[in-house]
Every structure is written in C-alpha cells, then in structure tokens.
Amino acid sequence: xxxxxxxxxxxxxxxxxxxxxxxxxxxxxxxxxxxxxxxxxxxxxxxxxxxxxxxxxxxxxxxxxxxxxxxxxxxxxxxxxxxxxxxxxxxxxxxxxxxxxxxxxxxxxxxxxxxxxxxxxxxxxxxxxxxxxxxxxxxxxxxxxxxxxxxxxxxxxxxxxxxxxxxxxxxxxxxxxxxxxxxxxxxxxxxxxxxxxxxxxxxx
Numbered sequence: 001x002x003x004x005x006x007x008x009x010x011x012x013x014x015x016x017x018x019x020x021x022x023x024x025x026x027x028x029x030x031x032x033x034x035x036x037x038x039x040x041x042x043x044x045x046x047x048x049x050x051x052x053x054x055x056x057x058x059x060x061x062x063x064x065x066x067x068x069x070x071x072x073x074x075x076x077x078x079x080x081x082x083x084x085x086x087x088x089x090x091x092x093x094x095x096x097x098x099x100x101x102x103x104x105x106x107x108x109x110x111x112x113x114x115x116x117x118x119x120x121x122x123x124x125x126x127x128x129x130x131x132x133x134x135x136x137x138x139x140x141x142x143x144x145x146x147x148x149x150x151x152x153x154x155x156x157x158x159x160x161x162x163x164x165x166x167x168x169x170x171x172x173x174x175x176x177x178x179x180x181x182x183x184x185x186x187x188x189x190x191x192x193x194x195x196x197x198x199x200x201x202x203x204x
Contacts, residue, residue, distance in 0.1 A: 026055075030055055034054050036054075036124045037050065047070055047105065048065040048069050048073055048074065048106070050075050050100060050121060051074050051075045051077070051081075052076075052096075052099035054099060055125060055126065056098045056125055057097045057128045058093065058128070058131060058194065059129065060084065060101070061101060061130055061133060062173060063104065063136035063173070064102055066078065075100050075101045076100040081100075084100075084174060087188070087191055087192075088194075091191075099125050099127065103141070111140060114140075115143060115144045118140075118144055119144055119146060122146060128165070129159075129168070130167070131168075131194060132152060132168055132170045134174075135173075138170055141162075148163045150163070155170060156171055156172065156190040157169070157189055157192075159197060167197070169193055169194060169197070170190065171191045172186050172190060
C-alpha cells in the first residue's frame with residue numbers, strides 16, 4: 001500500500017518531507033479515519049471489511065460480498081476488484097482515491113442492522129461521489145436515511161445529487177456484469193461517467 005503522505009505529495013507535486021499546514025490537517029483527518037474504520041471492524045467482527053483509502057473521494061458500493069470477498073475478508077477482492085482497477089486505470093482515475101464496501105458485511109445479516117454500519121462508513125470516508133452498483137445497493141442506500149440525503153433514482157450513468165456535498169452515480173451490479181458481453185457494456189457505459197467527473201474535480 002502506498003503511504004498516504006507520499007500519495008498527497010505526488011498529487012500536489014510537493015516533497016513529502018515538508019508538509020504544509022493543509023497537509024498536516026489532512027494527516028490528522030486520515031489518522032482519525034483509519035482509527036474509526038478499524039474500530040468499526042473490531043466492534044462488528046466483520047468478515048468483509050471495506051478496502052481502499054479511508055478518505056477516498058470515490059466510494060464504491062455494492063450490495064453483498066461474493067464468496068472470494070468472504071474468504072479473504074476484503075471488499076472487492078477477486079474478479080470485481082480486478083475489473084474495477086482496470087476500468088479506473090482506463091479512465092485515469094487514481095485508485096488511491098477510492099474506497100469500496102458492501103451494504104451487507106456478512107452477506108446474510110438483517111439489512112436493518114447493516115444500515116447503521118454503512119452510515120458510519122460514509123461519515124468516516126466523507127466521499128465526494130458514491131458509485132452505487134445495482135438496484136439492491138441503490139434501494140439499500142435510499143433506506144439508510146443519511147442526513148440531508150435525496151433519494152437516488154434508478155438512472156444509470158447519470159450524476160445525481162445525494163447530499164449537498166456528495167453526488168451519486170448508479171451503475172449495474174459489477175458482479176453480475178463479469179460474464180456476459182452485453183452486461184459488461186452496460187456497466188462500462190454507466191461507469192465511464194466517473195472519468196468525466198474525476199477530470200472535472202477541482203485539484204484541492
């Protein structure tokens with residue numbers, strides 16, 4: 001894993017040796033986010049933890065873990081993660097600015113219990129964009145009652161307002177799009193909007 005301080009230095013073009021006040025503040029936020037994500041995992045004894053940067057601008061969300069994720073205990077482990085990494089590279093989106101998780105952490109729990117966990121993840125990560133993968137994930141996100149959130153409509157490939165500071169992008173379910181050409185195309189056509197959004201993101 002790339003050191004977060006080095007990531008920030010690369011992104012800003014500055015040396016990591018002499019952080020600015022802004023970098024020092026960001027470092028404090030990062031330490032707090034890492035601590036809170038770890039506390040959430042310890043509290044829940046979750047078999048499938050979120051993966052990626054705990055302050056990622058992009059929050060990937062799908063409904064439930066597949067067996068490879070459950071076996072390894074990491075969200076987006078396996079084929080879906082590899083496909084997404086290739087897609088992010090193709091779109092020139094920094095994978096170090098991405099965090100991914102599942103609505104259900106065990107895959108079998110009562111969704112009512114899982115809503116609070118997702119709410120906490122969103123509060124910790126504070127993303128700028130949620131990529132909502134599949135109808136079950138969209139319905140689950142809408143059921144969370146996140147503060148100031150608008151309902152995310154079933155409009156694939158369109159940026160929507162989720163909260164005043166977070167947008168949403170609905171795509172097909174990545175796990176269901178891996179084995180059939182038409183499904184892959186549908187996923188890509190929706191997901192590629194992320195590249196345009198990322199290119200227009202202000203550099204701060």
